[in-house]
Amino acid sequence: MAEWHIGVIGGSGLYEPGKLEDVQEIAVNSAFGEPSSPVLTGTLHGVKFTFLARHGAGHTRSPSHVNYRANVDVLKRCGVTDILAISAIGSLREEFAPGDFVAVDQIIDRTAGRERSFFGEGIVAHVPLADPVCPRLSDLAAKAGKKAGATMHDDGIYVAIEGPQFSTRAESHLYRDWGANVIGMTAMPEARLAREAELPYALIGMVTDYDCWRDSEEDVDVTDILKVMKGNGETARKMLGELAKALPKSRKASPIDTILDVAIVTPREEWDIAAAAKLDAVASRLIDLFPAPQG
Numbered sequence: 001m002a003e004w005h006i007g008v009i010g011g012s013g014l015y016e017p018g019k020l021e022d023v024q025e026i027a028v029n030s031a032f033g034e035p036s037s038p039v040l041t042g043t044l045h046g047v048k049f050t051f052l053a054r055h056g057a058g059h060t061r062s063p064s065h066v067n068y069r070a071n072v073d074v075l076k077r078c079g080v081t082d083i084l085a086i087s088a089i090g091s092l093r094e095e096f097a098p099g100d101f102v103a104v105d106q107i108i109d110r111t112a113g114r115e116r117s118f119f120g121e122g123i124v125a126h127v128p129l130a131d132p133v134c135p136r137l138s139d140l141a142a143k144a145g146k147k148a149g150a151t152m153h154d155d156g157i158y159v160a161i162e163g164p165q166f167s168t169r170a171e172s173h174l175y176r177d178w179g180a181n182v183i184g185m186t187a188m189p190e191a192r193l194a195r196e197a198e199l200p201y202a203l204i205g206m207v208t209d210y211d212c213w214r215d216s217e218e219d220v221d222v223t224d225i226l227k228v229m230k231g232n233g234e235t236a237r238k239m240l241g242e243l244a245k246a247l248p249k250s251r252k253a254s255p256i257d258t259i260l261d262v263a264i265v266t267p268r269e270e271w272d273i274a275a276a277a278k279l280d281a282v283a284s285r286l287i288d289l290f291p292a293p294q295g
């Protein structure tokens, strides 16, 4: 029976997952550099969870300095089957109020200069990303959020900016015109990399502010964001417990589990051995560096 193992990436204000049973802190190395933090791994209502603090436990990495590749690689090495990311987000719509939760389903990527692929150095892959979020995990997480007491919205269209500065007023209006309804700095390249690592990814955003498009509101500032996040942290942790309780007993396969089958264009005989070695977790299904001798 296929088991769930949920990797949780905690964003600003969410530096620990609450009470896991049989918890262990493990420093996991990655071939892609230093992850943001050691992971906490354990169980919640009998389901395996592994937690990683996106900006580090002491919030020492800005969105531009998070090593997204190492973070996703480490979660894959821990054996997670799915990733649930939790983030602070700004609202670009009146109806998404501070304190509300939003299930993000689309992402507009305005980040620049971040490492956005595990592939490209000796092995080339182009994964489909039309729907960057896994609807199954997203629905389960949204229902869990509601059960935990959050006001939950669907259909979050998230614009990922590079930051670390917040947007200008003209940018904030532009993103609204584009149809984005929430804003943050971290969903990309995280969602791209999860897809390449064959890990279904969902993102629950916790609204902390109205950015700077609204005439009647103070412009966003980080002190207010962290205040709202502190208030929301407990609901987010409850959401994890509700999710653990609501997961179906057995995890059915997702098309994302095998997405590399339709993505790698470099023929196997051309694969660069050093590149393949780095992909031993991300592409573990396909990498067989030491095949048994034939004959």
Ligand SMILES: CSC[C@H]1O[C@H](OP(=O)(O)O)[C@H](O)[C@@H]1O
Binding pocket: 010, 011, 012, 013, 054, 055, 062, 063, 086, 087, 088, 089, 163, 184, 185, 186, 187, 222, 225, 226
């Ligand atoms: C601390 S305010 C800006 C910061 O908060 C969000 O981080 P995360 O997505 O990790 O919760 C936002 O994306 C910015 O990185």
Ligand SMILES: Nc1ncnc2[nH]cnc12
Binding pocket: 088, 089, 090, 091, 161, 166, 167, 183, 184, 185, 208, 209, 210, 211, 212, 220, 225
């Ligand atoms: N207004 C905002 N812009 C970018 N990232 C954010 N994270 C939380 N609020 C934000």
